[in-house]
Amino acid sequence: MGRPTKYVAKTCEHCHQTLDYAMPLDRGSALIVLAIANAVRRKGVNRVHVVNDMEGRLSDFGVNRNQAWHRMVEEGYMTGTMRSNVARPRYHGLIAFADKRGVGTYLLTKKGASFLQNIPVPRVALIDKTTGHQAGYWDEGGMTTITQLLGGKITWNVRATVSDLHAKLHPDQPPLPMPSPVGQEQPWYTRM
Numbered sequence: 001m002g003r004p005t006k007y008v009a010k011t012c013e014h015c016h017q018t019l020d021y022a023m024p025l026d027r028g029s030a031l032i033v034l035a036i037a038n039a040v041r042r043k044g045v046n047r048v049h050v051v052n053d054m055e056g057r058l059s060d061f062g063v064n065r066n067q068a069w070h071r072m073v074e075e076g077y078m079t080g081t082m083r084s085n086v087a088r089p090r091y092h093g094l095i096a097f098a099d100k101r102g103v104g105t106y107l108l109t110k111k112g113a114s115f116l117q118n119i120p121v122p123r124v125a126l127i128d129k130t131t132g133h134q135a136g137y138w139d140e141g142g143m144t145t146i147t148q149l150l151g152g153k154i155t156w157n158v159r160a161t162v163s164d165l166h167a168k169l170h171p172d173q174p175p176l177p178m179p180s181p182v183g184q185e186q187p188w189y190t191r192m
Contacts, residue, residue, distance in 0.1 A: 007124065007138050020135055023125045029088040030115075030149040031073050036095055037108050037116055039076030046107045047098045050086055054078045091125045091134045118145045 009018035039048040048054060056077030062068035072079065078086075086106065089095050094112035098105040115121050124141030125134050 005140060007126075007141070018129065020126050020128050022138055022141070023088060023091050023127050024141065025092050025121065025123050025125070025144055025149065026088070027149050027151070028082065028085055029092070029094075030146050032078065032082050032086055033089045033094045033108070033112050033115060034146075035073045035076055035078050035082065036089075036106055037076075037112070038074060040108050042076045047105060048076075048107075049105045050078060050083045051104055054083070091127055092121060093134070094121070115146055118147050120145050 007022040009022075010020050011018055035054065036048060036050075039054050040046050043053060054077050056072055056075075056079075058065065058068050058072065058079060061071045061075070061077075069079065086095070089112070090097075090106070092111075093109055094115050095106045096109050098107045111121065120143035122137035122141065123144040124138040126136050126138055127133070128135040
């Protein structure tokens with residue numbers, strides 16, 4: 001299968017303004033979902049506030065900037081840039097507002113938990129400019145997994161997150177089977 005063609009937005013027949021735009025799922029979005037999942041795991045409730053529960057300073061997580069940033073995600077914290085991009089995974093249905101007011105409190109959806117288990121999701125969401133909501137998916141954009149978005153550098157970190165989340169949120173159910181290890185048994189951020 002060749003590379004998908006570029007998305008052509010729908011346009012208004014009167015003013016020729018675009019009516020929608022494509023929002024691809026990217027590596028940063030995958031890390032936001034992972035950070036929220038780790039915050040939910042840490043808190044024990046599927047409801048986290050991106051500032052009150054997840055605010056952290058990069059300098060508190062290590063000397064090496066790259067490793068500190070990834071350690072932040074593993075422990076369920078976000079940088080300011082990640083907080084400002086939290087709408088990206090929300091448009092894909094991987095996270096959702098925890099209440100109708102939508103004031104920074106999010107939860108991990110079933111689709112988001114499946115995504116963390118490496119189940120493929122549509123790669124490109126279409127966003128309606130008039131409503132600001134998702135208007136569907138672009139079929140030609142294909143499907144993607146968290147492993148593809150993180151460059152295949154996924155190891156025990158995500159698997160442990162999914163297993164711990166399942167145990168905390170569903171204590172009456174049997175544990176999830178652990179997928180077979182991928183690559184070396186070291187954190188994925190050390191191999192970037």
